[in-house]
Amino acid sequence: MKLVQRENGFSIVVNDKEIIEHSIENPCIYVGKGKGTYDMFRGNFKVKDYICEKIGLNDFEISVENSRVIVTFSNKGLNAIKVLFIEEDGRTVVKFLENPDNFNRFWLRLKAEKEEHIYGCGEQFSDFDLRGKNYPLWTSEQGVGRNKNTYTTFMAESMDQAGGDYYTTFFPEPTFISTRKYYCHINNSAYMDFDFSHENFHELQIWDMPEEIIFETGETYLDLVGKLTALLGRQPELPEWVYKGVWLGIQGGTEVALKKLENVVEKGVKVSGIWAQDWEGIRMTSFGKRLMWNWVWDKKLYPGLQEEIKKLRERGIRVLGYINPYVAIEGSLFKEASEKGYLAKNKEGKDYLVEFGEFYAGVVDFTIPRACVWYKEVIKKEMIEFGLSGWMADFGEYLPTDVVLNNGVSAEIMHNAWPAMWAQINREAIEEAGKLDDVTFFMRAGGTGSQKYSTMMWAGDQNVDWSLDDGLASVIPAALSLGMTGCGLHHSDIGGYTTLFEMKRTKELFIRWAEMAAFTPVMRTHEGNRPEANWQFDSDDETIYHFAKMSMVYTNLAPYTKELVKENSNKGIPVQRPLFMHYENDERSYSIKYEYLYGRDILVAPVYEPGKTKWNVYLPEDKWVHLWTGKEYSGGDIEVSVPLGQPAVFYRKESEHVELFKKIGEVKHMGF
Template sequence: MKAPWQSLYPVTYPQYTIACNGWALKRLLRLLTEPLKKLSRWKLISLGNISTSVPSQSFQLGEFTIDWQGSDTKQPCLKIVHQSNQAKVIWQTSPGQSFISGGDVSLTITEERGSIEIDEQKQAEFSDQIVDAIKQEGDTLLIHGRLQNRQNTSDEPQYVLTLRTIGLKELDFQLQIGDGNVNETQLQFITSPDEHFYGFGEQFSQIDCKGQWIPIICEEGGIGRGDRGPKTLNLLGVAGNRFSSYAPIPYFVTNKGRSIFLNNTEPSIFNLRDPQIATIRVSSSCMQGRILCGETPLDIIELYTNHVGRMSPLPDWLNNGAVVGMQGGTQLVRQVWSQLRELDTPIAGFWSQDWVGQRRTIAGKQLWWNWQLDETVYPGWQQLVSDLAQAKIAVGVYVNPFLVDRPHKSNLQQRNLYTEALQQGFVVKKNQGEPYLIESTDFSAALLDLTNPDARKWFKNVLKEEVLGKGAKFWMADFAEAAPFEGIYASDESGLLYHNQYPVDWVSLNREAIQEAGKEGDAWFFNRAGFLKTPSHSTCMWLGDQNTTWGKNDGIVSAVKGAIAGGFSGLSINHSDIGGYTSIANPILEAIGVGFRRSRELLYRWMELNAFTPVFRTHEGNQPDKNVQFYTDKDTLATFSYWAKVYAALAGYRQQLMAEAAKKGYPMLRHLILHYPDDPNVYQLEEQFLLGSEFLVAPVLKPGKKKVNVYFPAGEWVHLWSGKTYSMTIGIRQKVPAPLGQPAVFYRQGSQAAESVVETLKVKNLLNTP
């Protein structure tokens, strides 16, 4: 292990204020000015010039060559290559232009129901760069210099860029600017119009992010995110935008085999709008990260996950059947279970998210956030758990880090966790010491302070006693993207530094509870919020709340994109709610085209999709009685049972992929560039994927469609349902049939793993051949 970075200068951060929210007029004004703000944001710190007295020279850091073109050239620049392939540039600055700059900025942060907006106001920029000295100390290179403000040339903050080898193919960097007035750092480097950028955590609208401006700030995904919907969602601040993400990560990999990630938890911005120059900006006077060198994107993912951690295989029992999302109490669960038994449906678990009881809110039905069983909803719970266990079916529940003051019910013997947490100081506070209450829909809740070791211990005991102790083997570990920026934390950390870290601490708490209970490898949870080191702790990702639509930004299409994009960033085991979650099933809104609810066709197409993903799990959604459910009638039950059987038939293959994920960090759902990095036709594919390396899946993502335009990479691909072989010497697009019940799924000719799956499907009579 290398020693931690030494700070040569005190670290400074932007001052920020929290904007008042809730006023429709203010929100409307912000919406009207948003296009202008977007235009100015990405040019907040402009590119400057570079000058130097340091002559050209090269330095060897381990396997890396750092080439400096200096004072004896007209256009100074820095270039990094690796000995494994000296023709390939790993990182290069733009000749004659500054590659380091800084700014004095202030921030206005708006937080509304988990949605975040950060507006930057520039007081000064230091865009011109002087390189004064470059020196090598062992495996470390230090570049010293000054920055200049064109408006005030007497003010020249000093900087130092430090490069240090980590292993054979990793190069750490730290950029520090040593002036108390500079609180934002920016790093610039060359790109090209044909370079494609992937990663950035879960991105739901765009997989290839070239040409985009990517903010890295954990937040609520939003409702619609640009898809058609009620305009009031914008006024309420919950619509989100195309780059709102529960799990953004400051990391990318490109088709050119280049990769960088940041260790900063402060908000950052990756600006890829300029076709020639890319910039990384961080809300701090210190930027820390790592440059990775690999021959292929899979090589880079393996290097990257060495640092951020890798996800462990799911429990074997989970891999053998569906997770049935149910609400409504014991009697309804038993009724649906009986119907599924008649169809011989493989069931891994029943997920009863309403185990704590429900309340009515403006969003529909929501749970009481007091994490204990409500036996008025689930009478005979222990008998139900026992009966399901006898059938080798697990029981799951729902938990999040919020707490509410639930009114006492005389027929329930329950603790009031909200009161317990407040009395012991276990929640995030305001300046005055009272709890920081965060607005949800039409109620507010306190948030567990995860920087408090005693609070962590207390809540882990809640999970061990009230969840695992009541027989549940799994749960949804929801939320975690709403840690307030102006909250007071036990660690005294600023919300600016801690907001993005909170989701990592949340999943680590859940994982520790499982480990301390001796349930590692048997119990599991699935979470939606994440950041850099989430893969170290998460047992399974879930893609959050998609709309019950065909929408590109927040419907079934976004679920496909989110899973593929997250796979680049170490989120290797991921899945979505079958059918989506959010509905706005208001007849008037639906009549004017902005309301929506789940259709039968959408539900069936989502089942087809998720049968070829890591987890096959349903969700009733926020308005269960307004949507088609898997148990609506005999046809929905039969269709669900069929796809659950198809999912179960792939169990052995998924186990192989999970072993790869644990060993190398490879995603289970893969963008085609991971196996065809030299095929430029795959670079911008966004609506088809590989399951591992052996199955090609092109789901139907539009209503009424019975054919799909599939891109086949070179090779021989066998249509799963008909057995027809598509033989390609070069990659080609072709329309293929995809009627309801037969999605466009292909396997690699000659693949033993795929043929084993096909044989299982045949034995179980699951291939609907014409």
């Protein structure tokens, strides 16, 4: 880090990259005061801010002590803010030391270049390159449709405030990577808004005094994500059993689950798990089938499940369940938590009840150490000891801003921190049980800290349709952006989840989604919120045969996938990667968001439109081989045939895994 002084200003330069530029005419820091309002309905937030003042801190005084640079910013001698610039562990760290006027709005401007690209900010579904827009960072429901110009989003917004927008996400994070080869991370959980729409600067707005802002550079993008994950943490490798086949999302009880399992196994589907999210019971609402939210085995719905788990394990098939950080008021766990004082309170000191769609639940207060111990014991006893090998650790983004927490910190600040705290509960329960190499969980909500606690992310509740913002295509930039934020293990509900306003999952959509899922770390189905309205993996034999083929592709690819997962665990390099991560000189690759590299050697271009028999693909300059035909390409724009069961997938001719890829390309199935 270098401080370069000029007559009317200064710059902070990190490894020859000018990151911060300040002058009297164009200050890098603004401060102010504001009052935010948060209108929440079932996890969907309308956030507004009333800004009382915004002051540019033009004036500055610099003092240098060894490698410590302290700058006192002010405006005409008033409103002074003292900021420390320092190197720590090879990183440039900005620390705000003094805020005597108690400002609660801060704007930091970073130097930008016109041709610069920006990636990250957590999980972004509509965009991969974030340049040109602003991105509010607040964990919430991702929204239905997420495009204000569509009928679906209009209806969802009108009925339940649930339409969402291009930036709404379960997993926001104040972290991004620039093509200037640096990352920026803000260590704070307040509401933020990162604005990348200006030509000469990026403006980062924070609704709190930042604890610290961290910058680090890298020679390559592989180097850069490695350094970022060294800071934020890395995910562990997945248990060995995961790679043996798909996870079948099945609901309805023991008999239904076993019958569906045997039907598809007989037809060649490779199965490693049954994911029975209703293991603890169901409730029916106008939205569709929901769960009971009392994390105890429902013996009536799943009679004999404990014994069946043992039998299935002997066959190499595991059973997975579901849990979230709330307890429904009808259940025994709510009563126990309430009596012990483990639930968050309202302003009157009573248990805070959150409405989740025609039922209510209490919020387990993770700022109470004893409550954390209690909830981990629930997971260890009712799930791990019971025999479950994994689960969906759902929600985490609903924490209301008017809830009163035991630690006394405002829920406005704790809201974005909550998903990572929820991840920590799950991770520690597994580690305390000594099962990290055998039990896993997957989450949709996240934030800073999820990298080191969450064992796997999933993309949340996509629509069962072809929409770019909320359908099959949207999970591709979601995976890529999370990878650039430090979470390199990602997957999605095959076929999507949300069925509303007459939309229905079609046979073609399910098959195309399964094709893509074969080239992700985990293949998992979901019945959706209205199973009877949607095409399922066993709706007809042809679907089962297609599904069987893709499950074979997935299992045959396991040696390669395991290497990628290990690389993510050791180096922080994501499994699904943007093209430019390995082709930095290819300018075109920086704007591609609907293709990805699966590791170094496979390129996947999922078919995300209906009725397609041909598909246009861009290949960076290299020697590529079409997986299904063996035809060779050298790069550029090409068109390939994409019959069902043969997605647009290519491998590098010079890969050390060529023989494995050839065998995968030859995968057939008796149903074809």
